[in-house]
Amino acid sequence: MGMEDVSGRPRMKPGTSRSPLGWARRNLFSGVGNTVLTLVSVYILWMVIPPLLDFTIFSAVWTGTTREACLVPDAGACWPFVWANIDQFIYGRYPPSEIWRVNIVFALGIATIVPMLIPAAPAKRFNLIFLLVVYPLIALVLLAGDRPGLPPVPTSEWGGLLVTLVVAVTGIVVSLPLGIVLALGRRSSMPAIRMLSIVFIEFWRGVPLITVLFMASVMLPLFLPEGLNPDNLLRCLVGVALFSSAYMAEVVRGGLQAIPAGQYEAARAVGLGYWQAMIGVVLPQALRHVIPGIVNTFIGLFKDTTLVLIVGIFDLLGQVRAQLSDPNWTVPQGALTGYIFAALVFWVFCFGMSQYSNFMERRLNTGHER
Amino acid sequence: MSADNAAPKKMSVSDKTMIEMSGVHKWFGDFHVLKDINLTVKEGERIVIAGPSGSGKSTLIRCINHLEPHDEGRIVIDGIELTEDLKRIDEVRREVGMVFQQFNLFPHMTVLENCTLAPLWVRKMPEADARDLAMKFLERVRIPEQAGKYPGQLSGGQQQRVAIARALCMNPKIMLFDEPTSALDPEMIKEVLDVMVELAREGMTMLCVTHEMGFAREVANRVVFMDEGEIIEEAPPEEFFSAPKNARTKEFLAQILAH
Numbered sequence: 001m002g003m004e005d006v007s008g009r010p011r012m013k014p015g016t017s018r019s020p021l022g023w024a025r026r027n028l029f030s031g032v033g034n035t036v037l038t039l040v041s042v043y044i045l046w047m048v049i050p051p052l053l054d055f056t057i058f059s060a061v062w063t064g065t066t067r068e069a070c071l072v073p074d075a076g077a078c079w080p081f082v083w084a085n086i087d088q089f090i091y092g093r094y095p096p097s098e099i100w101r102v103n104i105v106f107a108l109g110i111a112t113i114v115p116m117l118i119p120a121a122p123a124k125r126f127n128l129i130f131l132l133v134v135y136p137l138i139a140l141v142l143l144a145g146d147r148p149g150l151p152p153v154p155t156s157e158w159g160g161l162l163v164t165l166v167v168a169v170t171g172i173v174v175s176l177p178l179g180i181v182l183a184l185g186r187r188s189s190m191p192a193i194r195m196l197s198i199v200f201i202e203f204w205r206g207v208p209l210i211t212v213l214f215m216a217s218v219m220l221p222l223f224l225p226e227g228l229n230p231d232n233l234l235r236c237l238v239g240v241a242l243f244s245s246a247y248m249a250e251v252v253r254g255g256l257q258a259i260p261a262g263q264y265e266a267a268r269a270v271g272l273g274y275w276q277a278m279i280g281v282v283l284p285q286a287l288r289h290v291i292p293g294i295v296n297t298f299i300g301l302f303k304d305t306t307l308v309l310i311v312g313i314f315d316l317l318g319q320v321r322a323q324l325s326d327p328n329w330t331v332p333q334g335a336l337t338g339y340i341f342a343a344l345v346f347w348v349f350c351f352g353m354s355q356y357s358n359f360m361e362r363r364l365n366t367g368h369e370r
Numbered sequence: 371m372s373a374d375n376a377a378p379k380k381m382s383v384s385d386k387t388m389i390e391m392s393g394v395h396k397w398f399g400d401f402h403v404l405k406d407i408n409l410t411v412k413e414g415e416r417i418v419i420a421g422p423s424g425s426g427k428s429t430l431i432r433c434i435n436h437l438e439p440h441d442e443g444r445i446v447i448d449g450i451e452l453t454e455d456l457k458r459i460d461e462v463r464r465e466v467g468m469v470f471q472q473f474n475l476f477p478h479m480t481v482l483e484n485c486t487l488a489p490l491w492v493r494k495m496p497e498a499d500a501r502d503l504a505m506k507f508l509e510r511v512r513i514p515e516q517a518g519k520y521p522g523q524l525s526g527g528q529q530q531r532v533a534i535a536r537a538l539c540m541n542p543k544i545m546l547f548d549e550p551t552s553a554l555d556p557e558m559i560k561e562v563l564d565v566m567v568e569l570a571r572e573g574m575t576m577l578c579v580t581h582e583m584g585f586a587r588e589v590a591n592r593v594v595f596m597d598e599g600e601i602i603e604e605a606p607p608e609e610f611f612s613a614p615k616n617a618r619t620k621e622f623l624a625q626i627l628a629h
């Protein structure tokens with residue numbers, strides 16, 4: 001793709017020793033400045049890592065069924081608190097007898113998304129249609145219920161990781177296509193479409209997400225006619241999706257700008273229409289350029305889902321906080337334990353996305369192309 | 371390029387008008403790029419367009435497939451008048467192939483995919499047919515063995531030949547060339563010109579912006595000389611090179627031939 005390897009990964013010269021000592025000398029102690037940096041880094045790590053490991057692992061309480069288990073002197077993390085509340089963390093206040101429905105949605109989601117992410121897996125087009133059309137419908141029916149055999153579960157009872165994933169996945173799935181359309185609109189030769197796109201993008205980019213959520217949840221019902229009162233979670237989903245679409249649009253526009261006009265012209269000259277030229281020629285190249293930016297936006301979005309707490313929706317973090325006030329589990333180290341657990345879950349998802357983006361970039365950059 | 375002197379002009383020209391431009395004007399903002407262009411091209415004719423940089427040569431041929439819209443006058447391609455009507459523009463583009471100075475191959479597709487894209491998506495051809503068609507034209511431009519490679523793996527001359535094959539895959543009636551050899555290293559110019567000469571021999575209607583005067587001598591029916599957005603002179607190559615009428619033409623020829 002004409003991009004140099006800027007990963008900065010040191011490349012071994014042929015013949016240099018691969019021993020750890022040789023590596024350390026070359027990379028960590030190659031000069032005075034480098035040596036000082038290395039020593040400072042080691043000092044910082046020494047200050048942070050051992051206490052963290054001690055708290056989360058060595059001094060942690062791993063077993064027990066009540067808070068008393070964690071009330072020992074000098075105890076670290078109180079993991080029984082997490083075990084005892086794991087259902088709330090994952091499902092919120094979803095009725096325990098109906099949790100199987102959420103589990104099916106999770107399992108089906110994994111079974112749909114994983115093959116989508118594996119380049120070699122077959123039937124990508126079918127997979128994509130299933131993911132974008134069929135799966136959301138199935139998920140909606142199962143989660144919300146109110147069908148024969150499926151008692152209704154109002155969204156006010158959804159919570160924890162379930163809500164985090166619902167908000168994040170909806171945001172991701174809506175923001176990419178909508179962002180692409182907005183980016184194309186902003187570069188359109190038709191003034192009306194261009195203006196609309198610019199106004200839309202700049203409006204949503206100019207407002208903090210908290211304001212968007214607050215408006216969606218509190219203000220919107222005041223303007224809407226009586227009786228028309230969309231679900232609180234749904235309003236937040238729309239708000240998050242539109243908000244992240246605006247960001248996505250600007251990332252995609254950056255990619256579009258990197259593609260020479262000649263590509264579009266050549267596509268039109270062989271007879272392709274506007275959308276064919278975009279879908280077949282311009283976008284595949286443009287999106288490739290901005291994979292890091294796209295994934296960055298996804299990661300930002302994933303973490304921003306925690307803001308739904310402001311309008312009374314309990315995502316994973318909100319649910320962890322809620323359980324902290326559970327009198328059965330008031331222990332001094334409870335808050336820290338809960339936050340570490342939440343952080344770990346968020347980290348796993350965000351790190352996964354980041355690693356996947358690296359993998360795709362490397363794959364797309366191998367061999368061929370200018 | 372060595373002229374096969376045998377019968378350079380034996381290529382047939384019919385009476386049918388393929389391109390008709392009359393009173394065409396175009397502005398970029400305040401800048402008047404094309405001034406009252408009148409040009410008629412018959413089926414099978416080969417026109418070479420020459421002129422100094424910035425004289426509007428590219429703009430002229432880009433008007434023919436509506437990559438640039440014209441502001442005044444009429445452009446009629448094979449009986450279809452170019453207006454803002456999108457359907458007609460599509461129709462015209464299906465009949466007109468274009469080759470660019472910078473090749474403009476699609477770097478994310480293989481050579482074969484570059485060639486089959488339009489037949490598949492525009493002509494809705496079955497995949498096997500599109501592939502056969504593409505291979506036929508890749509053979510014509512003498513690089514069938516590169517079909518599986520990506521454009522970035524080819525030399526400039528090879529890329530330009532792929533670009534020609536890609537345009538031919540839509541079976542165009544007219545081919546437009548915008549300085550097809552000026553981005554090439556000297557040793558690759560010939561392989562591209564050879565393909566173009568062959569195409570001319572087969573009777574393709576061609577409009578070619580180029581400063582390859584050898585090519586003009588060998589295949590052109592007429593050389594059109596442009597300066598500052600106007601057609602200054604239009605003549606068969608022998609006449610154009612040996613007895614240019616206009617002072618600006620003479621000056622231009624003196625400059626090019628000095629190289």
Ligand SMILES: Nc1ncnc2c1ncn2[C@@H]1O[C@H](COP(=O)(O)OP(=O)(O)OP(=O)(O)O)[C@@H](O)[C@H]1O
Pocket residue numbers: 398401403421422423424425426427428429430
């Ligand atoms: N999109 C555009 N907007 C504004 N001016 C333009 C545009 N495209 C071309 N021009 C101007 O129009 C004039 C004619 O351009 P054109 O590309 O047709 O010239 P040319 O004869 O092909 O020159 P060259 O030999 O350098 O390719 C030039 O002065 C150029 O700067």
Ligand SMILES: [Mg+2]
Pocket residue numbers: 427428429548549
């Ligand atoms: Mg030009």
